[in-house]
Amino acid sequence: MGTPGSDREALIEALAGAYRARDPHGAISSHPAFFDLDDAGRIEAFEAAQRLRVVEAALDPDGLSTTARAVLARIRAAGG
Amino acid sequence: MLDLDDHLPLLASGDADAFGRWLAGAEPRLRGSLRSYAARLDTEALVQEVLLRVWQVAPRHVPDGRPNSLLRLAIRIAKNLAIDEIRRVRSEPMDDDGIERALAAAEASAFRGGPDPLLRRVIADCHEKLAGKPAEVLAQRLASGGGEPDEVLAERLGMRLNTFLQNFTRARRLLAECLEKNRVDLHAELC
Numbered sequence: 001m002g003t004p005g006s007d008r009e010a011l012i013e014a015l016a017g018a019y020r021a022r023d024p025h026g027a028i029s030s031h032p033a034f035f036d037l038d039d040a041g042r043i044e045a046f047e048a049a050q051r052l053r054v055v056e057a058a059l060d061p062d063g064l065s066t067t068a069r070a071v072l073a074r075i076r077a078a079g080g
Numbered sequence: 081m082l083d084l085d086d087h088l089p090l091l092a093s094g095d096a097d098a099f100g101r102w103l104a105g106a107e108p109r110l111r112g113s114l115r116s117y118a119a120r121l122d123t124e125a126l127v128q129e130v131l132l133r134v135w136q137v138a139p140r141h142v143p144d145g146r147p148n149s150l151l152r153l154a155i156r157i158a159k160n161l162a163i164d165e166i167r168r169v170r171s172e173p174m175d176d177d178g179i180e181r182a183l184a185a186a187e188a189s190a191f192r193g194g195p196d197p198l199l200r201r202v203i204a205d206c207h208e209k210l211a212g213k214p215a216e217v218l219a220q221r222l223a224s225g226g227g228e229p230d231e232v233l234a235e236r237l238g239m240r241l242n243t244f245l246q247n248f249t250r251a252r253r254l255l256a257e258c259l260e261k262n263r264v265d266l267h268a269e270l271c
Contacts, residue, residue: 010245013252018226020125028129030122039119046118048252050111051266055255056222058195058203063104067111067124070226071131072100 011037015045016052018066083147091138091150099135106151107131113155113182117162126165130158148186155182199264206258213237214251217244 014033021029034042053065064072084105090098110130114123134154143149159179195203210218220233234244259266 007242007245009249010242013245013248014230015122015124017221017230018124018128019224019229020122020128020226021229028125028132030125034122043118046115046123049124050108051256052252053107053111054195054199054266055203055207057104057107058200059207059222062100063195064100065107066221066224066226067127067131068100068103068107071103071128071135072096073225073227074128074132075096075099075135 008037008041012041012045012048015042016048018049018053018070020070084151085143085147085149088138088141088143088150091141094139096135099138102150103131106148106154109151109182109186110154110158113179114158114162116179117166120169121162121165126158126161129161130154133157151186152183155179155186202259202262202264203255206255206262209258210251210254213239213243213247214254217247218251220244221248 011033015031015037017031020031023029033045037045053067056065057063057068060069082105084102087098087102091102107127111123111127114121114126117123117126131154134150134157137153138150141150141153146152156179207218216237217233217239220237221230224233230244231241234241237244239247256266
């Protein structure tokens with residue numbers, strides 16, 4: 001299947017996504033791509049994520065981004 | 081336009097749908113406040129952690145009488161978590177003027193409960209023009225709602241992860257070009 005490896009654009013795209021794994025203690029983990037990018041790449045990913053979330057919210061019937069969806073899913077899974 | 085604290089009565093009763101409506105207005109401001117931390121921390125992970133903590137404290141939150149008190153609390157939680165994490169990884173301290181500006185802005189302004197209707201329409205039109213693989217990868221990310229890793233989404237489409245991510249970059253660029261043609265500046269929307 002492959003990994004983003006050292007492909008800078010792929011790493012930025014991966015980091016800009018909303019999926020985050022949980023560590024064994026249940027805390028939200030940093031994306032592995034974060035550690036493979038330099039400062040400029042991390043900032044680029046932040047800016048891409050900012051714009052993406054606006055687009056996602058605009059396309060969602062409830063105005064929710066994938067970040068908001070992920071958080072609500074965790075809350076509902078916990079019985080909230 | 082609304083004060084996001086209007087949702088507090090329902091949040092006090094643990095209404096997750098009301099929290100969703102609060103999120104729709106609060107998330108862009110919260111994320112924007114973390115820009116100065118973006119090189120040091122995974123801000124997406126931080127945003128999600130903060131939002132989960134806000135959900136936990138919201139029922140006990142007492143507004144201070146000024147607008148958007150829960151959002152301002154969220155920004156402060158984010159700042160404290162960011163500082164803790166920076167200390168943990170022994171990174172250098174940093175300027176956090178962005179947080180202070182975000183706090184001031186949250187107090188001064190009223191919020192929409194999500195994207196502006198006109199902006200929504202333009203984005204929807206541009207989205208409809210996407211075709212092929214870029215449309216497929218964007219649809220996968222939207223449908224998964226941040227709940228599945230890209231590896232799984234790529235496999236579902238029979239793509240290698242790198243191909244999936246390259247197609248996503250293409251989707252973002254095509255959308256950005258279309259929005260630009262329609263004179264939409266997403267950066268300005270975030271300010």
